[in-house]
Amino acid sequence: xxxxxxxxxxxxxxxxxxxxxxxxxxxxxxxxxxxxxxxxxxxxxxxxxxxxxxxxxxxxxxxxxxxxxxxxxxxxxxxxxxxxxxxxxxxxxxxxxxxxxxxxxxxxxxxxxxxxxxxxxxxxxxxxxxxxxxxxxxxxxxxxxxxxxxxxxxxxxxxxxxxxxxxxxxxxxxxxxxxxxxxxxxxxxxxxxxxxxxxxxxxxxxxxxxxxxxxxxxxxxxxxxxxxxxxxxxxxxxxxxxxxxxxxxxxxxxxxxxxxxxxxxxxxxxxxxxxxxxxxxxxxxxxxxxxxxxxxxxxxxxxxxxxxxxxxxxxxxxxxxxxxxxxxxxxxxxxxxxxxxxxxxxxxxxxxxxxxxxxxxxxxxxxxxxxxxxxxxxxxxxxxxxxxxxxxxxxxxxxxxxxxxxxxxxxxxxxxxxxxxxxxxxxxxxxxxxxxxxxxxxxxxxxxxxxxxxxxxxxxxxxxxxxxxxxxxxxxxxxxxxxxxxxxxxxxxxxxxxx
Numbered sequence: 001x002x003x004x005x006x007x008x009x010x011x012x013x014x015x016x017x018x019x020x021x022x023x024x025x026x027x028x029x030x031x032x033x034x035x036x037x038x039x040x041x042x043x044x045x046x047x048x049x050x051x052x053x054x055x056x057x058x059x060x061x062x063x064x065x066x067x068x069x070x071x072x073x074x075x076x077x078x079x080x081x082x083x084x085x086x087x088x089x090x091x092x093x094x095x096x097x098x099x100x101x102x103x104x105x106x107x108x109x110x111x112x113x114x115x116x117x118x119x120x121x122x123x124x125x126x127x128x129x130x131x132x133x134x135x136x137x138x139x140x141x142x143x144x145x146x147x148x149x150x151x152x153x154x155x156x157x158x159x160x161x162x163x164x165x166x167x168x169x170x171x172x173x174x175x176x177x178x179x180x181x182x183x184x185x186x187x188x189x190x191x192x193x194x195x196x197x198x199x200x201x202x203x204x205x206x207x208x209x210x211x212x213x214x215x216x217x218x219x220x221x222x223x224x225x226x227x228x229x230x231x232x233x234x235x236x237x238x239x240x241x242x243x244x245x246x247x248x249x250x251x252x253x254x255x256x257x258x259x260x261x262x263x264x265x266x267x268x269x270x271x272x273x274x275x276x277x278x279x280x281x282x283x284x285x286x287x288x289x290x291x292x293x294x295x296x297x298x299x300x301x302x303x304x305x306x307x308x309x310x311x312x313x314x315x316x317x318x319x320x321x322x323x324x325x326x327x328x329x330x331x332x333x334x335x336x337x338x339x340x341x342x343x344x345x346x347x348x349x350x351x352x353x354x355x356x357x358x359x360x361x362x363x364x365x366x367x368x369x370x371x372x373x374x375x376x377x378x379x380x381x382x383x384x385x386x387x388x389x390x391x392x393x394x395x396x397x398x399x400x401x402x403x404x405x406x407x408x409x410x411x412x413x414x415x416x417x418x419x420x421x422x423x424x425x426x427x428x429x430x431x432x433x434x435x436x437x438x439x440x441x442x443x444x445x446x447x448x449x450x451x452x453x454x455x456x457x458x459x460x461x462x463x464x465x466x467x468x469x470x471x472x473x474x475x476x477x478x479x480x481x482x483x484x485x486x487x488x489x490x491x492x493x494x495x496x497x498x499x
Contacts, residue, residue, distance in 0.1 A: 120226075120249070125188070127156045128165060132181050136174040137166055151272075155249075158269035162221045162246040163187070163198055198223040215239060221267070224248055231258045233279065240264055243288075253277045260284045272296055280304055287311060294318055301328050303384070310334060317354070319343035324356070326405075327364035327384035333391070335366040350375070356382075368392045376400060381408045383428065390414055399423045404431050406451065413437055422446030427454050429476055434458075445469040452476035452487070464495055 123146065130145055131137040137160070142153045157175065160166045165184060166175040191198050202225075204217030210229035215222070219241020224231075226248050233255040236242060244267040245259075251271060256279035259265060266288045275295035280302040283289060290311045294301070296318045303326035306312060314337035315329070321344060329335055338349045348355045353365035359377035364385050371394030374381065378398070383405040386392060393414040397404075399421045406428035409415065417440035420427065424444075429451030432438060438458040448471055456478050460467070464483060468475070475497040477487040488497045 124156060124159060128160060128184065131160065131166060131175075131177060132184070136176050138174045141174075155269065155271075158267075159223060159246050162223055162244045162267065162269060164221060215242075219243065219264075222246070224251075226250070229253075231255055233257055234260070236262055238262070243267070245269070247271060247275075250274055253279070254282050255279045257281045257284065259286055261286075263287045265289055268292055270295065278302070278305060281307070283309060285309070294321070296320060299323065300325070303328050304330070307331055313337060314339070316341065317344060317347050317349070322346050324354070324363055326382060327366070327387060329364055329366040330384055331388045332366040333389075338366075365389070370394070371396065374398055374401065379403070381405055383407060384410070386412055388412070397421055397424070402426070404428055406430055407433065410434050416440065418442070420444060420447060425449065427451060429453055430456070432458060441467055443467055443469055443472075445471045447472055449474040450476060450479055453478050455480050457481065468495070 127137075127142055127146070130142065134141065137157065139150065139153050139157065142148055142156060143150070146153075148156075157166070161168060161175070163179075165177065165179045167178055169175070187198055200217055200222055204215060205212060205225055206214035206216060207225070207228065210227065211232045212224065212228050212230070212235050213232040214234075215236045219239055221244035222242060223246040228248065228251055230253040231247070231251060234257050235255065236245075236259045237257055238261040239259075240261070240263055242259075242262045242265050245265065247254075247268070247270040249271040252274055254270075254275065254277070258279060259268075260281050261284070263285060265283075265286045268283075268289065270293070272293055272295045274297075276297045276299075278294075278298055278301070281304045282302075283292065283306050284304055285308045286306075287308065287310050289306075289309045290313060292306070292309075292312065292315065294316065297320060298318065299320050300323040301317075301321060303324075305328040306315075307329070308331035309329070310331060310333055312329070312332050312335050315335060317324075317338070317340045319341045324347070336352045338352055338354050340347045340349045340354070346356060347363070348359060350359075351365075352367055354363040355361060355375075355378075356363050359375060361380045361382050362374060362378045362385050363382045365372065366389070368386055368389040369391035372386075372392060373396040376398050378401055380403045381397075381401060384407045385405060386395070386409045387407050388411045389409075390411070390413050392409075392412045393416070395409065395412075395415065395418060397418075397420060400423050401421065402423055402425050404420070404424060404427045407430040408428060409418075409432050410430050411434035412432075413434070413436055415432070415435045415438050418432065418435075418438060419442040422444035424447050426449045427443075427447060431451065431454045433453045433456045435455075435458050438455070438460060441455065441458075441460055447469060450468075450472060454476065455467075458481060460480055461482065464475075464480070467480070473490045475487040475490070478484060479487065485497070490497050
């Protein structure tokens with residue numbers, strides 16, 4: 001066995017068999033030698049491998065994963081992609097689907113080196129023609145055929161999928177044709193004649209001064225007309241027949257409640273470079289939406305934007321997002337993967353939770369379940385942070401937390417007991433409202449203020465004296481199920497609170 005290992009290592013790392021034998025002699029066991037040699041190879045070959053990966057025509061993602069673990073993979077890949085993009089090399093790395101942590105590096109702004117003779121519409125038509133000629137389509141095929149970057153290629157593929165020309169992703173298989181050529185020719189002919197927008201009637205879209213104010217069509221997968229600059233408030237509200245939407249380049253704003261209640265909307269393809277604003281409740285209750293890429297130039301994510309998108313599984317917070325007013329992911333019970341781009345200096349993510357200010361504020365943890373331990377760095381639990389986390393059965397709040405925000409744990413029906421440590425000074429209104437199975441509560445001495453309805457609609461039974469420490473000096477209205485008074489400030493030396 002020792003001889004076989006020496007022969008294999010000599011082939012792998014070069015040198016002579018005698019050199020490998022001498023090196024092995026310094027170690028107590030073959031395992032120790034192999035482990036140390038592997039470590040040495042990683043260090044010694046890092047520069048050479050980086051140079052190779054940065055200049056090779058293409059390579060597979062697995063090549064990097066086999067060298068380092070997950071954390072190193074993210075770091076190495078980001079550097080490799082940055083180098084490749086600077087010299088105009090493909091950045092797909094053999095991937096048809098790009099991991100969330102690489103999205104900006106791959107999709108980010110870069111010189112467009114596509115053939116200049118094509119307009120956007122001509123390029124799309126040519127890409128469709130390529131799909132019909134080949135019988136299938138892949139990212140690499142379009143990139144090589146039209147000399148495109150990854151971002152632009154994926155927009156073409158998204159548009160083809162939205163129109164039903166090709167199939168959905170099925171890694172590692174190519175996208176297959178779904179539409180007969182004769183049907184595509186009919187759609188294209190109608191579009192060129194101005195009678196429709198890729199299968200949608202022109203009068204399905206009510207447009208005024210560049211703003212799409214109302215969609216009146218029957219739904220399905222919809223490609224919006226070129227030239228739109230804004231999707232207005234309520235434009236697609238309650239369009240339950242809508243299953244996919246392709247938003248063209250140039251759109252800068254998605255208005256308030258634009259897609260609210262589009263419960264069957266599964267796919268959204270949008271121009272990540274041009275959109276700057278997404279309004280309040282824009283995708284509220286889009287229950288079938290499985291993924292969404294927040295555009296890079298968005299600086300604020302409003303509360304309620306993605307509430308009850310119950311199929312949403314991952315989200316990436318871009319570099320420029322500086323403000324998230326409150327939890328925008330209430331009821332997103334499958335949102336277990338939350339990432340923050342490395343250039344964002346305000347927010348961070350860990351274990352499916354989103355944090356602000358170097359971990360001092362816990363913004364949200366949409367899919368919290370079981371017993372959750374709030375990190376020691378947290379000083380404030382934000383508004384609605386755990387709202388409607390019905391699978392949350394226990395919460396450990398450490399000493400050091402000073403504030404529990406408004407509705408922070410509202411409707412967490414799995415909670416049965418809670419201890420609020422002495423470091424907490426304020427419990428916000430509705431903080432535990434609707435935790436109907438909460439039957440045990442301990443509030444340590446130190447809490448000074450409890451807001452309206454903080455423990456309303458819970459299973460708590462008793463009197464104020466059973467729960468309130470002497471440190472509480474201000475009490476809101478209807479704080480407990482058994483306390484129906486208006487609340488106020490504590491009367492000195494008593495357990496009474498008056499306005």
